[in-house]
Amino acid sequence: MYSAKEAAEMTGLTTATLRYYEKERLLPPIGRTEQRYRQYSDTDIEWIKMVQCLRMANVPIRSIREYILLLTQGGRTISQRRLMVQEYIDDLHSQMDNLQNALALTKKKLAFYEELLQKPATQDLTYLEEWNLFKSKGES
Amino acid sequence: MYSAKEAAEMTGLTTATLRYYEKERLLPPIGRTEQRYRQYSDTDIEWIKMVQCLRMANVPIRSIREYILLLTQGGRTISQRRLMVQEYIDDLHSQMDNLQNALALTKKKLAFYEELLQKPATQDLTYLEEWNLFKSKGES
DNA sequence: TCTTGCTTTGAAGTGCGCTTCATAGTTTAT
DNA sequence: ATAAACTATGAAGCGCACTTCAAAGCAAGA
Numbered sequence: 527m528y529s530a531k532e533a534a535e536m537t538g539l540t541t542a543t544l545r546y547y548e549k550e551r552l553l554p555p556i557g558r559t560e561q562r563y564r565q566y567s568d569t570d571i572e573w574i575k576m577v578q579c580l581r582m583a584n585v586p587i588r589s590i591r592e593y594i595l596l597l598t599q600g601g602r603t604i605s606q607r608r609l610m611v612q613e614y615i616d617d618l619h620s621q622m623d624n625l626q627n628a629l630a631l632t633k634k635k636l637a638f639y640e641e642l643l644q645k646p647a648t649q650d651l652t653y654l655e656e657w658n659l660f661k662s663k664g665e666s
Numbered sequence: 667m668y669s670a671k672e673a674a675e676m677t678g679l680t681t682a683t684l685r686y687y688e689k690e691r692l693l694p695p696i697g698r699t700e701q702r703y704r705q706y707s708d709t710d711i712e713w714i715k716m717v718q719c720l721r722m723a724n725v726p727i728r729s730i731r732e733y734i735l736l737l738t739q740g741g742r743t744i745s746q747r748r749l750m751v752q753e754y755i756d757d758l759h760s761q762m763d764n765l766q767n768a769l770a771l772t773k774k775k776l777a778f779y780e781e782l783l784q785k786p787a788t789q790d791l792t793y794l795e796e797w798n799l800f801k802s803k804g805e806s
Numbered sequence: 807t808c809t810t811g812c813t814t815t816g817a818a819g820t821g822c823g824c825t826t827c828a829t830a831g832t833t834t835a836t
Numbered sequence: 837a838t839a840a841a842c843t844a845t846g847a848a849g850c851g852c853a854c855t856t857c858a859a860a861g862c863a864a865g866a
Contacts, residue, residue, distance in 0.1 A: 529843085540824090541843080542826080545845090546825085561831085561843085561844095562843085562844065579767060579768050580768065582764040582767065582768050583764070585768075586822080587822075587824095604779055605779075605783065607779060608779040611776045618765055618769045622762060622765050622769075624722040625758055628719050628723030629723070629759075632751055632758065635751050636748060636752060642744055669813085670814095671813090680854090680855080681813085682854075683853090683855085685814090685815090686855085701861080701862060702861095703814080703862080704813085704814090727854095
């Protein structure tokens with residue numbers, strides 16, 4: 527069993543965030559001591575890490591809550607949950623596509639700067655000249 | 667030259683967002699007609715698409731503004747810009763790592779559901795039983 | 807001409823995901 | 837015993853990225 531602070535340290539979240547997640551029902555109700563202090567179990571910690579993972583995937587709080595609600599409603603909701611998980615996966619793929627595009631453009635831009643830095647003569651381009659030069663390179 | 671509405675249609679943004687980006691100086695000042703209506707040029711459209719791409723990479727408005735400010739200050743800022751672009755790339759890689767992790771977990775979860783659906787006997791698991799089953803699978 | 811639709815502006819509003827605050831009780835070390 | 841550190845709660849606040857609103861002007865077709 528771990529205190530609020532320990533749980534926070536183990537997950538890299540703050541105690542405030544943990545309370546917030548609990549209030550938003552992303553976590554099961556956390557056990558308490560006699561004096562109402564929270565006691566996080568190993569299972570709780572695992573659960574928190576799952577939520578964290580979903581948040582890293584930019585799954586909104588609301589969706590996570592829905593998913594967990596289904597989870598607590600037992601086996602009859604499996605096919606719904608499978609559908610949600612499939613939607614997460616589709617969304618993840620589209621996010622990754624976006625990042626790939628951004629990464630490609632950004633890497634091209636970096637290569638362009640490397641090249642410019644080799645030629646001090648080009649360092650007085652205006653931003654529009656530079657932009658046009660960059661664009662025309664990309665199109666070739 | 668394109669009207670506000672046309673520019674919005676071409677980029678998939680709203681006219682309000684385009685005005686917002688301009689106000690935040692993510693775009694160069696857009697040309698106007700006699701009656702102060704905006705006229706977006708092809709270069710403006712390209713520029714908007716670049717901003718859009720950076721936003722897709724979750725680059726904050728503030729960073730984009732900084733970058734563009736450097737851009738307008740000419741060639742002496744090239745090395746600073748190269749550094750910023752490198753930071754974008756590093757951040758993109760870490761975002762993609764997060765997505766990869768989330769994707770792996772999510773796919774595992776999906777496979778788990780597929781399997782469960784094959785065995786109707788397991789459909790009455792409580793959520794904790796299911797969770798433990800899932801966890802123990804992952805560890806093997 | 808009149809109506810419908812597009813455009814302008816600044817200001818205020820929205821939704822999300824936390825974070826901070828104020829106040830109060832508990833535990834631990836000295 | 838007392839100070840320092842940890843915990844609790846509800847409510848308010850914050851930063852971001854837009855979005856919507858209100859009030860007004862311009863434009864193009866029936």
